[in-house]
Amino acid sequence: MTPQTTRSGRPRPAVPGRPSGWLPATALLLAMTTSCTGSAPAGGAAAAARPGTAGVGDRLFPALGNGGYDVVHYGLTLDYVPETNHLKGRAVITARATQGLSRFDLDLTGLRVRTATVQGAKAHVARRDDELVLTPAKAVRKGETFRTVVTYEGTPRTLQGDDGGLEGWIETDDGATALGQPTGSTTWFPGNHHPSDKATYDITVTVPKDEDGDPYDVVGNGTLIAEEDKGGAVVRHWRTEEPMASYLAHVSVGHFEIHKGWTDDDLPVYVAVDPDESEDAAGVVDAVKEVVDWAGDRFGPYPFSSTGAVVDHLPGLDYALETQTRPYFDEAPDEALLVHELAHQWFGDSVTPRTWKDMWLSEGLATYAEWLWEEDHGGRDTKEIFRDFYDGRDTESEGIWAFPPADPPGAGHVSDPPVYGRGAMVVHKVREAVGDEAFFDILRTWTRRHRHGNADTRQFVDLCEARSGKDLTGLFDTWLFTGKKPSRT
Template structure:
């Protein structure tokens, strides 16, 4: 497969799934104020889709998830997955029934608040009808037992997401919809939750154990007889598309940053030599990013450097970005910058992806400016005049207004998104620009935010009307006549 430019191989690669046996599912809504306690009789179905402009079917309405406890049993030799998902959520309306997104697997049982519930699974919509309606504002638990052979989606350009088999196991990549292939949930970035992910895997035919790597901190390890089990705890909220489980043979490298953050890097032996520099560089990049963007937002940092030649993008999976091969320096910077921009501060809707990708791409420019002596202005000019290798197609639509979900990872979201950031920096000056970045990552830490909130923050920090800058570079599809 032809390798994509660095920016388009990066974290925000959003795929449009081929609709065959699997059809992309539903959407999510934010919480609504609790005004009055309704009676059970006022309960209504939660929405099977939250109306995201670009992906209207992703997620579900009527509740907010606070925690996922996923207990998975996986057999690499047969690619068979068995799971129990315990989902803790709060009803944002009286619920007579509600939906979860799940694709390609079979549901065995469903229990809501300790009582068996009626359920149907059609296309990607798992509809749960509890014995008694759930009152608005009430916290409830849904337990779903499921299993089967997890699927992957293939996009129109040949890129893949979902549960992907590797040469020695598997990995799960979820942007935008792939997470529904391995656990039921409210799969929209506006509904973030904490996670406990436990994976049990039999040893291989030679009796050798597989490694199991996931988000957050490794809190429990078991190696008994012919099985291994690993439990990972992600204590900070995470959008479901950032959840990952990688099973295979890895060399595990542990260390610390200068700020005493634990570092956990898993490297496929086939990439060990090529990845040596990336392993050593990661703590340095984190220290640099903390200075530029603010405190690191999570309790652990790391990476998964796999060997998956059929893939052509990296993904900013939370706390441990996933690379299909040893990453180039700027790609490592890009994915680690996403821990601030996209993972901690997460877009409220998919059309706000330029905030993720524009800021992460601009982080590459800043790194080159600081470490290599190449001014960000020079990179900006290369994008403007089309001489930069990643500048193709950047004027095809405004970064903040992708025409469809199929285009949400195209060049304007990355390159022109970074150009917007550079024009803001040029307009407000370095001191105010970095103040904006630090305030953005602090004010919306572990929350959702959107384009209007970013513009409002920029104007708050400057006391100026910046509408001309954003109209010219963010919202206008045409190339400005001059820089």
């Protein structure tokens, strides 16, 4: 993510491997359908079932996520009316039980639940604040793959996060956009909304044509696999076949200029631009291709099946977000901002922080990608940028010593400068300590080893030491885990 003021990502200045068990969504759905309709596993009696926990114990966001199951696929079918901002949804959630479940929770903010079934049978529904509590007619056995279907509707909410920024379902001047970091995805579909539970997605959206009879565009993550004009409405079906954290799930509804192309590596590019931003965003398509090709050389193969961007016109939002495969910008981005959000496709989207306090791994590495881009394109070298941050000369360096990057003091601080600028300084100190050959080997190993998965700070530290053969305890203690400004060494 990239804030312009207080949100996470790069603050704007004042001026080919796949994980074990990974399946494409189409194959996964076939396997899940077979499992869901077959007999339950023999292990574990129903009497051993117990409630799944509400929350997964994340220190910064204790209410997010839920225990007892792992989601493998979301099938979301949405009907949205821009004129009334009304949403109807049907969520088909395929998951594996990690314990016997007498009941379980889904995260859902607002919206009225109409029906809920588990394994085809009606489930009892209760609401507890932002928790949807489902009690199935029959307990789910440990290891069982089960399917939950929830139908719901209402006016989806726009939230104001702990850091003051807007998130959730946000109305625009010609439609709406859904932005999920850190909790906003709970406003438009029920699920297990913690970064540690990634899943594949199918998102199908139906939108009536506007008052002039013109169709709306619907832009989402992944690949557009079907589009249909039904006379009075349009339907768009987007598929994400690589696992995705829910805060990266995205839908934008509006009128866009659609630009399509290919990178030098034959990766499809899909860029949607609001007409009000058309002139300022004229170079975005070519810039996306250039940045993705450059980043692939630096960080390893691009981890997804498509790339692109959404350039909207949403004055006052003041941040960008690394929505998977198609980063969202509230206006035409500058070069550094585009680099930051596209670098997140490796650092944050493919390799996703295991907990919210690990967010420096996403933001610090994406910020350092900006430094590398500047160094490779005739600007300051990374040593000079580091010095400018250390001495407070860089416009983005204010506040970087407030707390240790790997230990934000609260939920409202995951978007603060230490996570970004100081996180990038940690990365640079590693580069200095191990040398360029080992450093870039570390980055490529990181993106390969944890591709489409989750990783945490301890794993990064261990990797840096293993690949370099050096004891880096002092470096990380000084630059990553200590709050005060270190002496420059």
